[in-house]
Amino acid sequence: MSYTPELVAELEILALFNLGSSQEGLKVHQTAAPTAIAAARRLFEKDLIDQPDGGYLTSLGRDAAEHAQSLLTILTTSKEAA
Known part of the structure; x- marks a missing residue:
């Protein structure tokens, strides 16, 4: 399985969420x-966010955002260390 441009766009949206607060959502204008x-619409269709234009993370969406942000941190740190 490879990362398609669509998946990358979804990961980019998930990376924008502030995981420090469940009271803070996103609005994709x-x-x-x-x-x-x-990408936001697809995340909504996958039940990762509660509105087609952003909104708040669902429980599954929070898990996905945590993994996406962790992966980004790992890959960024590895790149800087090399």
Whole structure:
């Protein structure tokens, strides 16, 4: 399985969520890049967020965002250490 541009766009949205607060969501405005709008809609369809234009993470979405942000941290740290 490879990372498609669609999956990368979804990971980018998940990486934007502040995991330090469950009271803080995201809003993907209609003026955002079409790839971001589509990614948010797919995350909603997968029950990872509670609104098609962002909103809050669901329980499953929080797990996914934690993993996505951890992976980004690991890959970024490894790149800087090399």
